[in-house]
Amino acid sequence: QSHQAVFEAGVAGPDLESQLRARGFTLGHFPQSFEYSTLGGWIATRSSGQQSLGYGRIERLFAGGRMETPSGILELPPFPASAAGPDLREAVLGSEGRFGILTEAVVRVTPLPRTEEFHSLFFPDFEQGGEAARRMLWSGIPLSMLRLSTAQETETTLGLAGHEFLIGALERFLSVRGVAKHKCMLLFVVSGGEQIVKTARKEALAIASGCGGVSVGKTFGREWNRTRFRTPYLRNTLWEAGYAVDTLETAISWSAIPGIIREIERALGEALAEAGEEVHFFTHLSHLYPWGSSLYTTYLFRLAEDPEENLHRWRRLKDGASRAIIAQGGTISHQHGVGVDHAPYLPAEKGPLGMAVLGDLCRRFDPSGIMNPGKLAG
Amino acid sequence: QSHQAVFEAGVAGPDLESQLRARGFTLGHFPQSFEYSTLGGWIATRSSGQQSLGYGRIERLFAGGRMETPSGILELPPFPASAAGPDLREAVLGSEGRFGILTEAVVRVTPLPRTEEFHSLFFPDFEQGGEAARRMLWSGIPLSMLRLSTAQETETTLGLAGHEFLIGALERFLSVRGVAKHKCMLLFVVSGGEQIVKTARKEALAIASGCGGVSVGKTFGREWNRTRFRTPYLRNTLWEAGYAVDTLETAISWSAIPGIIREIERALGEALAEAGEEVHFFTHLSHLYPWGSSLYTTYLFRLAEDPEENLHRWRRLKDGASRAIIAQGGTISHQHGVGVDHAPYLPAEKGPLGMAVLGDLCRRFDPSGIMNPGKLAG
Incomplete structure (x- = not known):
């Protein structure tokens, strides 16, 4: 009657959906990694499914649950909404394992569309x-x-x-x-x-x-x-054919969309110019909002014989595009999270006071720094 | 083009709406206090407008802005969405002036419905x-x-x-x-x-x-x-007629709605039994979600000659109903905030670790405790 379901957070996408579908429901959360990612992972990385326009991002679908931390248990009651101070679910969302481990999650489900x-x-x-x-x-x-x-x-x-x-x-x-x-x-x-x-x-x-x-x-x-979950498999095929492929993404207001696409693609196009290598890239808007959009760029470059040179090429591309994103005012990630690759660019959008708050959260939940150390705020 | 508007946060409801309407837009945020409340107040108290089902709560409408705190400025970029770690807007939402003062807010607006x-x-x-x-x-x-x-x-x-x-x-x-x-x-x-x-x-x-x-x-x-904004004016009329009126509200999953209404109304009905006073109360569901609902109870009781006795009666009613809310698993507030009245019941839903996090936020933004001291986490 309440259209909520309780899962252990380690459940993988297909297992979660098949259990819900057997009862006539869906979570409606389908990131491209759906086949191999888990509910807890979606929450910890602020994931967004391909149909988030209809079902909402994981922030909307995650009603509450339990996080085990080195400092004790954080219980998050699954209220429909609350005005009782800052929302602590929003500290768990995007915490990337740095504060603790989500063991149980209550999610909001929808009847399967007719x-x-x-x-x-x-x-x-x-x-x-x-x-x-x-x-x-x-x-x-x-x-x-x-x-x-x-x-x-x-x-x-x-x-x-x-x-x-x-x-x-x-x-x-x-x-x-x-x-x-x-x-x-x-x-x-x-x-x-x-x-x-x-x-x-x-x-x-x-x-x-x-x-x-x-x-x-x-x-x-x-x-x-x-074929909605298949594109990632292309990576290995392309690698064998001599090409590396990666994707990057951001989100920004509508008025800034043309400029940020131009600058990201310019950065990618110029990044390997000194090596005389061409880069192929293309972009789509993947999650659209009335106020702006995410955009998702795929880029391919030729593999060198030396693996170190490949890493160097990727670093130049990633850094150039990330700098373009920050310079244009986009977020360093709309749906992939921070991890290691985006960590250098996080302070630009959180600011010094914001980074200090993230550091406080790390110390409060994990005083000895044993949970996924080095991530988020170190 | 981006359907976003920037306001100084002190703007009152009618001023904000008239400026937007002149351009063919609405924020769509109409709490009952609309005539006298401000944008900054809505954000600081996690306000919910009467048409939140269509337009969303203030959490959805508040895209970003600037908070001035004793520790410096917190800039919140108005991304459409982001996966870059915990969302710091959610620390400002519901902060009730305890961390700093919101000076500027970017809000998401909607074309006026045809x-x-x-x-x-x-x-x-x-x-x-x-x-x-x-x-x-x-x-x-x-x-x-x-x-x-x-x-x-x-x-x-x-x-x-x-x-x-x-x-x-x-x-x-x-x-x-x-x-x-x-x-x-x-x-x-x-x-x-x-x-x-x-x-x-x-x-x-x-x-x-x-x-x-x-x-x-x-x-x-x-x-x-x-007459949607008029009911609060009844308070003075009723007072002059010899009755006190107050309202209380919570939110909970659908399956728990019948039980929580019964227990709140039972608590109100019994609270003044020893004084031999009857209490009149009635309830509606005011903000409905697919997973649950808020509920809003109005209660009236007869005034005594002694103002202290009136305060005592109100305290018994408020405490009885608040205990019923907590015992049933509801939030202590869906739309009114915490303030002084709900502070004693906040730890029950945030838990000791959650309260410690709120305390950390207070100390980070306001080390000397000068911003609305005593609220939220002391």
Whole structure:
């Protein structure tokens, strides 16, 4: 009746979902790492699932639970909401194991949607696709996902899709409708009861059409859904083919989106110039909010013979892009967490007083520094 | 384009809304204290507006800002979302002036809805009204407000409405439809574009009808909207008539709602028994979530001649109800904050380790204890 479920925090994504589905529910939390990540890990890293637009980030889904720390147990009662002082769940969320170990978590679950549709559209350019996405968000239409690729990512996706003949037909279909060279793909998902899904779909398609969008139906969306957890496996295939691949991500207000994409991609493009190496990169908006968006950039570079040189190349790319993110005012991570890679850039957004607060939390929960030492605030 | 607005935190509700409305936007945050409370106050007390179901609590609307503290400035960048460690906004939210003073706040705003409808229904009893409300929430229908009164509050509201003839006609209308002695009033609000509002209204009414609800149209809802900020003014009128009135509130999971209402009302009913005084009380669910609800109880008692005796009576009532809330597992406040009245009950929900964390925050931001001393963690 309360639509809450209690799990041991070590439960992996598929186990959690299959237990809920057997009872007609879903958590609706599907990060790309879904198959191998755990509920406790999602909470400790402030994870965001692909359909966070509909179900919410893990911050919304995590109602409470128990954290075992060297200083004792922190019990977090699963209130629907509370005005009783600062919310201590928010200290556990993003704590990355530094304060203690979450042993039990109460999560908020949703009845499985009766209907779910994955729609794809193409826009003449990124600006018009972005305008359509924002108008959908501002209109209050209940969508469970939005995803907008830049022209470069759209081109790469279509190029990698195989099916040369079909893609050619698609491009001719779009071209006569004014969607050609700079085309950008938008995916939207509607989930829920039949009437709500029908109204939401109609409204979303009308907004898209008003911004120059051309609907291509549900084929691409279904394909995306079928392969939604597979992209990470490409890493090994590419490595064997002589290429390294990594991704980076941030989030920022809408007005700053064009600038931050430009600066991140410029930094990636220039990072290996001295080595004479080209870098291939492409970006999409993966988690959209009425006030801004996360963006997710994939970059590939050629492997050298020397592993040290590969690490050096990656460091230059990562550092250049991270500096661009900070300079533009983005967060160093929207969904991946801090860990080791992002630690040097954390003080820029938390500030000296904020970092001191994180240090206090570390000392309070873990006075001897035995829990994942070195992370967050040292 | 980013649908964010920057305010000095001392701006009062009406000033904030009129500035936004002139540009076609709303914050959508309407606590009952709207006319006299400020943006900074809403943030410092974790306030919840009457339409939080649609617009979100202040936690969702507060994107970032600046807090001046004795230890320096805490800058909170207005990211759409972030996975970069614990969220420091959540330390400012609910800080009740204990850490510093919020001088600037970035808030997330929404275009003014094209349509807004206030619908009233009556249910045969509280259980059926609650079932309808939960089904509406679980179905994902985009509503901006739900409010369900117990039978006692419904009776009091209708009794105080005046218009004896009209209320009599209403009661006969409901009675032939099986809604009589234990009837409970439910109010729901739909806001947004025409199509979404139409679909949401139809779906909500169909769910209500399936749970025995009888729609009485928009008259009651419009009247509620017209007088939504007026109830607090009744306090002085009642005082002059010889009665004291106060309210209390909490939030808890759905399965615990019937028990906590029963125990709160039992505690209020028994608190003045030794003085031979009766207490009148009534309750409604004011902020509903798919996983639980807040509840809001109004209680009245007769004034004695001696002001000390009045304070004593109030203390007995407040303490009895607060103990009932804690014993049932509710939060000591869903929307009013901690302040002085709720401070004794805070450790029960934060726990010793949680209280120690709050103490650390106080010392970090305000080492000399000069900011609203004595509040939160002393």
